[in-house]
Amino acid sequence: MLLAPSVDDVKAIIRASATGVLVFSLGIALLAPVALVLGEANAATALLVGAAPAVAMGVLGRRIPTSSLRLTWTRAIVTATTTWIACACVAAVPLYLSGHFVGVDAAFFDAVSGVTNTGHSLVADLDHLPRSLVLLRSWMEVAGGAAFLFVGQSLLEARRALATSLTPGDTMGEHVMPGTGKGLRRTWRTIAALGITGVVGVGVALSVAGVPLASLPITTISLVAAAATTGGFIPNTGAVGAYHSVVVEFMLVVLMLGGATSVGVLAAAARRQHDRIRNDFSFQVYVGMLAAVLAGTMVGLARAGTFEAVVPVARHGIFSAVAAVTTTGLSTVAPELFISDFGVLAPAALVTGMAVGGMLGSMSGGFSTLRMGLLAKGVISDVRKVLQPEGAVSRVGWMRLGRREVLTDAHVRSAATTVMLFLIGILAGATVLLWADGRIALRGALLTATSAIGNVGLDVGVLEPGQAWYVTTTFTILMLLGRLQWLGIFAAIGFVVAIVQGRR
Amino acid sequence: MTTPRTRHRLLIAGFIAALAVIGIGVQWSHDAAPRVPLDVVPAGAEDPESVEARTLTCERTLPDAPTRDLEEVEPVGRVSSEAVNSCPDAFDGQVVVYYGEVVGDVLQRDGGAWTLVNDDAYALTLGPLSGHGDFEGGNSGLAVWLPGQLATLADEPGNADRRGDVLRVNGVVRRADPEDGGGLTLRAIQAEVVFEAQYLETPVNRVQALVAAVFTLVAIGVVVWDRRLRARR
Numbered sequence: 001m002l003l004a005p006s007v008d009d010v011k012a013i014i015r016a017s018a019t020g021v022l023v024f025s026l027g028i029a030l031l032a033p034v035a036l037v038l039g040e041a042n043a044a045t046a047l048l049v050g051a052a053p054a055v056a057m058g059v060l061g062r063r064i065p066t067s068s069l070r071l072t073w074t075r076a077i078v079t080a081t082t083t084w085i086a087c088a089c090v091a092a093v094p095l096y097l098s099g100h101f102v103g104v105d106a107a108f109f110d111a112v113s114g115v116t117n118t119g120h121s122l123v124a125d126l127d128h129l130p131r132s133l134v135l136l137r138s139w140m141e142v143a144g145g146a147a148f149l150f151v152g153q154s155l156l157e158a159r160r161a162l163a164t165s166l167t168p169g170d171t172m173g174e175h176v177m178p179g180t181g182k183g184l185r186r187t188w189r190t191i192a193a194l195g196i197t198g199v200v201g202v203g204v205a206l207s208v209a210g211v212p213l214a215s216l217p218i219t220t221i222s223l224v225a226a227a228a229t230t231g232g233f234i235p236n237t238g239a240v241g242a243y244h245s246v247v248v249e250f251m252l253v254v255l256m257l258g259g260a261t262s263v264g265v266l267a268a269a270a271r272r273q274h275d276r277i278r279n280d281f282s283f284q285v286y287v288g289m290l291a292a293v294l295a296g297t298m299v300g301l302a303r304a305g306t307f308e309a310v311v312p313v314a315r316h317g318i319f320s321a322v323a324a325v326t327t328t329g330l331s332t333v334a335p336e337l338f339i340s341d342f343g344v345l346a347p348a349a350l351v352t353g354m355a356v357g358g359m360l361g362s363m364s365g366g367f368s369t370l371r372m373g374l375l376a377k378g379v380i381s382d383v384r385k386v387l388q389p390e391g392a393v394s395r396v397g398w399m400r401l402g403r404r405e406v407l408t409d410a411h412v413r414s415a416a417t418t419v420m421l422f423l424i425g426i427l428a429g430a431t432v433l434l435w436a437d438g439r440i441a442l443r444g445a446l447l448t449a450t451s452a453i454g455n456v457g458l459d460v461g462v463l464e465p466g467q468a469w470y471v472t473t474t475f476t477i478l479m480l481l482g483r484l485q486w487l488g489i490f491a492a493i494g495f496v497v498a499i500v501q502g503r504r
Numbered sequence: 505m506t507t508p509r510t511r512h513r514l515l516i517a518g519f520i521a522a523l524a525v526i527g528i529g530v531q532w533s534h535d536a537a538p539r540v541p542l543d544v545v546p547a548g549a550e551d552p553e554s555v556e557a558r559t560l561t562c563e564r565t566l567p568d569a570p571t572r573d574l575e576e577v578e579p580v581g582r583v584s585s586e587a588v589n590s591c592p593d594a595f596d597g598q599v600v601v602y603y604g605e606v607v608g609d610v611l612q613r614d615g616g617a618w619t620l621v622n623d624d625a626y627a628l629t630l631g632p633l634s635g636h637g638d639f640e641g642g643n644s645g646l647a648v649w650l651p652g653q654l655a656t657l658a659d660e661p662g663n664a665d666r667r668g669d670v671l672r673v674n675g676v677v678r679r680a681d682p683e684d685g686g687g688l689t690l691r692a693i694q695a696e697v698v699f700e701a702q703y704l705e706t707p708v709n710r711v712q713a714l715v716a717a718v719f720t721l722v723a724i725g726v727v728v729w730d731r732r733l734r735a736r737r
Contacts, residue, residue: 312686
């Protein structure tokens with residue numbers, strides 16, 4: 001039986017969503033003067049057309065009176081979903097008005113791609129896009145990545161054992177209401193540290209690589225946002241290889257790894273709690289996954305004869321593997337080359353890395369290393385049960401930042417459900433692509449679908465401007481499902497159904 | 505006195521009306537975008553793309569797969585970036601002719617410069633999208649190394665304000681260029697500017713400016729009203 005949510009529930013959700021939309025829109029509005037300084041008057045007005053009504057609605061939404069502002073589990077997850085979608089709607093307006101998108105659906109696709117830190121794009125003629133809109137793309141990634149961490153933080157105590165649910169965040173013992181708790185301060189510090197390190201390091205590396213001073217700030221911001229948030233929007237079509245610099249690539253690898261490592265682990269690293277990190281199960285799986293994908297990619301590249309020397313194999317292999325596992329989706333080569341020049345094994349390893357993704361509690365996508373590890377432990381536990389004498393009890397445990405957790409059936413069931421839903425999403429996305437265009441190879445379709453639902457954004461030339469509306473819609477939904485780990489969308493749909501049909 | 509139910513309905517109706525007004529404003533702004541297209545650049549019109557290169561599609565030849573006879577597919581003459589990217593193996597080491605617009609950042613290095621040279625419709629024929637609004641897919645290009653004095657040719661790369669210099673490059677395709685850490689490159693032997701950079705003269709979208717002004721004034725009004733109410737409390 002569904003219980004209809006109270007009016008107060010709805011009001012609290014609107015009010016909390018309004019706060020998120022207000023902050024996001026103010027960020028867009030602040031880009032308008034930047035656009036004017038850059039001499040992009042039409043981009044400035046486009047940014048205002050999108051941001052101004054959203055600011056007004058955000059302010060009005062925050063005035064809605066509620067008897068309780070407490071974010072319960074349901075309220076929080078529905079708020080997160082509505083805020084993400086509302087912010088994407090706001091960002092889609094200036095993108096649509098830029099004239100670089102075939103339709104509203106394509107602009108909305110890019111906006112969703114930005115706020116979900118995916119990096120797929122249907123923009124036409126990116127290389128002539130106004131620079132202020134390049135900054136807008138970076139703002140979407142930063143806001144989306146930060147919001148993802150905060151949502152994770154905000155849902156912490158509501159579901160203590162993360163793996164027993166489909167929640168997107170990492171449990172670190174904070175309270176549900178955002179704005180309090182050392183976890184949130186820790187998140188801010190992490191974002192700030194990543195940002196500052198990135199801007200200084202990448203800026204210097206780009207400068208040495210020969211990027212002219214005039215375009216250095218925007219190129220730096222764009223690349224740092226793309227790597228550190230695992231968003232993957234690049235400022236031009238030339239991929240990271242267009243900078244022809246191993247130092248730039250190294251800096252981006254560091255940022256990608258930082259963006260896909262959980263805030264808890266980064267905080268432990270800052271406190272020099274190396275033992276805790278070493279013993280953390282999620283971190284162990286993350287490192288193991290990176291090593292496996294790296295090995296698969298490099299062996300694949302060597303076997304395919306893509307590169308003739310060891311150094312290029314290592315350089316492109318490391319970057320591609322890190323970009324896949326961290327779900328950043330950046331690449332050192334033109335994306336088409338993944339299909340035409342990388343052989344079979346290397347793309348297969350990369351797709352596996354993309355599907356699993358980075359750590360929970362980070363900005364990365366995928367179904368997470370923790371769930372992967374719990375599934376493996378579940379299998380091992382079952383095998384042990386079979387081999388042990390009847391009636392014997394065995395407990396399988398795992399460490400989470402110094403705390404011992406006991407593996408339960410609920411953990412394994414939840415992880416298996418998420419993985420199964422991901423696989424269904426991949427198959428659905430690939431089927432739609434193959435239906436829409438018979439020329440697309442199965443390998444390309446599976447890679448693109450995995451890339452979308454894993455919030456990776458590595459496109460191999462399949463998703464291009466002018467896609468059929470049902471392709472853009474399907475992939476927009478896949479990106480949202482991937483970011484909100486399905487539960488958010490299910491909860492939002494259930495909430496609407498409960499309003500209409502629920503018992504009062 | 506209105507009941508809470510009526511008040512809620514009025515709020516929902518007001519919200520939908522506001523969304524409708526925003527939607528109309530956005531679409532009106534979009535449709536009113538002024539277009540001043542650049543001249544169509546007939547770059548390479550006298551030098552059409554090689555038939556073999558245009559129709560060529562292949563996958564990377566694996567070491568244990570039968571080797572392709574390069575003589576059969578050897579691209580002589582002009583190639584497109586799309587053909588090279590979809591079959592880099594067949595073009596490796598070939599001398600080709602390539603036309604394209606310099607875009608993005610020109611990276612000056614010792615002994616030359618790295619450039620990104622696009623040969624899509626926005627680069628070669630139609631010009632930047634904002635000038636005409638005709639969609640012709642995405643961007644496509646190759647990394648081109650311009651050695652020595654050739655590096656000075658690419659002094660005005662394309663961006664939002666202009667179509668960059670359009671070059672005719674005669675060079676060698678390197679599928680895994682050892683001097684670029686294994687990247688796919690085109691190393692220029694000769695190059696010339698066939699069309700100078702052209703600046704876009706995009707007028708201000710007056711309708712969009714008007715809509716932006718109205719929306720901004722409304723937003724400022726709401727913020728001021730909100731602050732006053734808060735101050736009163």
